Amino acid sequence: xESPDSFRREAHKLVDWIADxxxxxxxxxxxxxxxxxxxxxxxxxxxxxxxESMNEIFSDFEKIIMPGISHWQSxxxxxxxxxxxxxxxxxxxxxxxxxxxxxxxxxxSPAATELxxxxxxxxxxxxxxxxxxxxxxxxxxxTSTLCAILSARERISSFNVNxxxxxxxxxxxxxxxxxxxxxxxxxxxxxxIGKENLQRIGLxxxxxxxxxxxxxAIHRDISNGLLPVCVVAALGTTGSTAIDPLHEIADVCxxxxxxxxxxxxxxxxxxxxxEFRFMIKGIEKADSMVFNPHKWLFTNFDCSAYFxxxxxxxxxxxxxxxxxxxxxxxxxxxxxxxxxxQLGRRFRALKLWFVIRSFGVNGLQDLLRKHLAIAAELKTWxxxxxxxxxxxxxxFNLVCFRLHPAGIDNIDELNNLNEKLLLELNNTGKLYIxxxxxxGNYSLRMVTGQTRxxxxxxxxxWDLILEKSKAILS
Ligand SMILES: Cc1ncc(COP(=O)(O)O)c(C=O)c1O
Numbered sequence: 507x508e509s510p511d512s513f514r515r516e517a518h519k520l521v522d523w524i525a526d527x528x529x530x531x532x533x534x535x536x537x538x539x540x541x542x543x544x545x546x547x548x549x550x551x552x553x554x555x556x557x558e559s560m561n562e563i564f565s566d567f568e569k570i571i572m573p574g575i576s577h578w579q580s581x582x583x584x585x586x587x588x589x590x591x592x593x594x595x596x597x598x599x600x601x602x603x604x605x606x607x608x609x610x611x612x613x614x615s616p617a618a619t620e621l622x623x624x625x626x627x628x629x630x631x632x633x634x635x636x637x638x639x640x641x642x643x644x645x646x647x648x649t650s651t652l653c654a655i656l657s658a659r660e661r662i663s664s665f666n667v668n669x670x671x672x673x674x675x676x677x678x679x680x681x682x683x684x685x686x687x688x689x690x691x692x693x694x695x696x697x698x699i700g701k702e703n704l705q706r707i708g709l710x711x712x713x714x715x716x717x718x719x720x721x722x723a724i725h726r727d728i729s730n731g732l733l734p735v736c737v738v739a740a741l742g743t744t745g746s747t748a749i750d751p752l753h754e755i756a757d758v759c760x761x762x763x764x765x766x767x768x769x770x771x772x773x774x775x776x777x778x779x780x781e782f783r784f785m786i787k788g789i790e791k792a793d794s795m796v797f798n799p800h801k802w803l804f805t806n807f808d809c810s811a812y813f814x815x816x817x818x819x820x821x822x823x824x825x826x827x828x829x830x831x832x833x834x835x836x837x838x839x840x841x842x843x844x845x846x847x848q849l850g851r852r853f854r855a856l857k858l859w860f861v862i863r864s865f866g867v868n869g870l871q872d873l874l875r876k877h878l879a880i881a882a883e884l885k886t887w888x889x890x891x892x893x894x895x896x897x898x899x900x901x902f903n904l905v906c907f908r909l910h911p912a913g914i915d916n917i918d919e920l921n922n923l924n925e926k927l928l929l930e931l932n933n934t935g936k937l938y939i940x941x942x943x944x945x946g947n948y949s950l951r952m953v954t955g956q957t958r959x960x961x962x963x964x965x966x967x968w969d970l971i972l973e974k975s976k977a978i979l980s
Contacts, residue, residue: 516560519564520564524596528579531577531579531580531581531958532580532581532582534572534575534577534580534935535577535935535936536576536577536580536582536583536932536935536936536937536938537576537585537932537935537938538573538574538575538576539933539935540573540574544573544574545570545571545573545574548569548570549570576938577938578590578591578956579591579956579957579958580938580956580958581956581958581959581960581963582936582937582938582963582966582967583937583938583956584937584938584939584951584952584953584954584956584959584967585938585939585940585951585953586940586951586953587744587771587772587801587802587904587953587955588801588802588953588955588956588957589800589801589806589807590800590801590802590803590804590955590956590957591804591805591806591807591957592804592805592861592864592865592957593864594804594857594860594861594863594864594865595804595805595806595857595860595861596806597860598856598857598859598860598861599806599857601856602852602853602854602856602857605853607853608850608851608852609622609842609851609852609853610831610841610842610843610849610850610851611831611833611835611841611842611843612833612835612839612840612841613833613835613839615853616839618851618853618855618856619839619840619841619842621855621856621859622642622643622840622842622854622855623840624855624859625855625858625859625862626640626641626642626643626811626813626855627641628862629641629799629811629858629862630813632777632778632862632867632870633774633777633778633786633797634777634780634783634786635777635786635789635795635813636789636790636815638815639795639813639814639815640813640814640817641811641812641813641814642812642814642820642842642845642846643809643810643811643812643842643854643855643858644796644810644812644846645808645810645848646689646798646800646808646810647687647689647769647771647796647797647798647810648689648692648693649810649846649847650794650796650810650812651687651689651690651693651738651767651769651796652689652692652693652696652697652847653794653812653820653823653824653845653846653847654693654736654738654765654767654793654794654796654812654814655680655690655693655694655697655699655735655736655738655767656693656697656823656824657765657793657794657814657819657820657823658680658735658736658764658765658767658793659678659697659698659699659735659736660819660822660823661765661819662678662733662735662765663675665822665823667698668823671698672698675733676731676732676733677700677703677731677732677733678699678703678732678733678734678735679699679703679704679705679724679727679732679733679734679735680694680699680703680704680705680735680736680737680738681704681705681707681720681723681724681734681736681737681738682704682705682706682707682715682737682738682739682740683706683707683708683709683713683714683715683740683743683748683750684706684707684708684709685709685713685740685743685744685745685746685748686706686738686740686743686769687740687743687744687769687771689769690704690738690769691704699735703732705723705727707719707720707723709748712748712898712899713743713745713746713748713898713944714748714749714750714751715739715740715750715751715755717751717754717755717758720737720755720758721758724758724762724764728762734762734764735764735765736764736765736766736767737755737758737759737764737765737766737767738767738768738769739752739755739756739766739767739768739769739792740768740769740770741768741769741770741773741774741785741786742770742771742772742773742774742776742901742902744771744772744942745898745906745942745943745944745949745951746897746898746899746904746906746942746944746949747772747773747898747900747901747902747904748898748899748901749773749785749901752768752785752786752787752788752789752792753787753788754788755788756788756789756791756792757788757791759791759792760791765793765794766791766792766793766794767792767793767794767795767796768786768789768792768794768795768796769796770785770795770796770797771796771797771798771801771810772797772798772801772802772902772955773785773797773802773901773902774795774796774797774798774811775797775798775799775801775802775803775874776802776874776878776902777797778803778867778870778871778874779871779874779875782902792815793814793815793816793819794812794813794814794815794820795812795813796810796811796812796813797810797811798810798811799811799858799861801955802874802877802903802955803861803870804861804865804870804873804957805857805858805861806857808854809854809857809858812846817845820845820846821844821845824844824845824846824847825844826844827844831843831849873957877903877954877955877959878902878903879961880903880954880959880960880961880964881900881902881903881904881905881952881953881954881964882900883961883964884905884952884954884964884968885900885905887968888905888907888968891972892911892912893909893910893911893912893975893979894907894908894909894910894975895907895908895910897944897947897949898944898949903953903954903955904951904952904953905951905952905953905954906942906944906949906950906951907949907950907952908920908924908947908948908949908950909923909924909927909950909975909978909979911979917946917947920947920948921947921948923978924941924948924949924950925941925948926978927950927971927974927975927978928940928941928950930974930977930978931970931971931974934970934974936966936967936970937966937967937970939951939952939967952964952967
């Protein structure tokens with residue numbers, strides 16, 4: 507298998523398999539119905555002593571692995587947030603894997619660094635972010651948010667925590683809404699700030715952070731000798747895509763000199779559409795912002811766009827140059843390993859470049875608008891049905907709803923009913939939806955953000971929801 511000719515033969519077969527997979531993707535059960543341990547049980551206890559043929563390996567891939575795969579690229583995938591992909595992105599991933607370049611420093615592959623600089627400038631323009639922001643690609647939003655909180659910690663301690671640890675520091679405080687993503691809590695724990703020092707701020711009736719409560723919490727903390735370090739504002743919360751009032755939060759952060767990080771992991775892609783720019787009013791006062799092209803911009807997982815207003819603070823937080831990483835290249839090039847946690851870096855800019863060029867900005871906007879239109883239609887079907895109700899405002903393409911037939915008003919009963927409905931729906935293999943709880947109410951979540959989703963997929967899903975709910979209620 508090590509000769510380029512045998513690789514060519516096998517790769518052609520694989521490409522054919524992939525094209526067939528995408529042709530037939532709707533035939534697969536969207537959510538794997540694999541039982542825990544069933545894949546593991548089929549893998550031999552010991553690795554093979556000698557080589558096995560690609561035919562044998564591939565046949566096991568089909569037999570053992572495929573049944574344990576949930577099909578995130580299926581248009582029946584409405585769960586979580588999508589990790590959507592596209593053919594240009596896939597092709598770029600082939601190339602990046604083929605080159606196998608490790609892009610930790612400018613010198614280790616100048617094109618990777620310079621393309622990353624260029625596509626991050628493109629993304630900044632495409633989303634209307636301020637000119638003075640600089641971007642870097644991280645693996646995930648969780649990592650980007652961790653970078654933000656570590657940078658905030660270092661800025662406020664004048665880099666003393668990096669040097670001496672937390673021992674002489676006042677107790678630090680971080681703030682986010684009670685609907686903010688769990689990655690904020692993870693980051694606070696990793697940063698040594700402590701989970702107890704993450705203040706979850708209460709919400710208004712649209713699940714947005716209440717700025718009056720934020721300011722009260724900051725005020726109280728300062729009076730008690732605690733040190734406010736960072737506020738994380740969410741543009742598009744995971745539960746319901748609520749949009750925190752950035753403009754007002756930014757004013758509070760400026761007033762108290764607190765780092766403002768904006769988590770727009772999913773909904774940031776909507777900034778490609780001018781009609782959504784209202785949500786970044788105040789962004790020029792933010793210190794950092796993240797959104798994930800790997801969620802809703804047709805770019806294979808993983809690809810997280812992290813923007814900062816002051817790259818020097820980011821670099822000073824992470825920069826390390828041991829002898830074996832010194833180069834003779836002058837300082838004005840970017841060594842992106844100093845812009846984040848990991849040293850080794852994949853060549854992720856390539857897939858963004860392929861995607862943006864292949865769709866064009868207009869093509870990307872059209873696809874986003876199509877997804878928004880499908881969600882708007884789904885919302886109307888739900889609103890117009892007497893047995894269903896919408897549970898949160900639909901700002902983008904996530905619809906939160908539940909079955910709520912007349913006569914059933916007990917919250918536990920409703921929650922059980924909807925949990926049962928979710929299970930039955932996902933067991934059909936025809937779609938995959940997920941859930942959250944909003945104000946204690948079990949809510950079904952459907953996101954119409956899969957690259958290939960069309961109106962008829964949403965309609966089929968809605969028909970199935972009606973069929974299954976009727977069966978449950980009868
Ligand atoms: C608002 C928000 N922030 C952060 C994340 C974490 O994203 P990642 O998987 O890229 O770490 C998610 C994931 O869904 C999210 O919805």
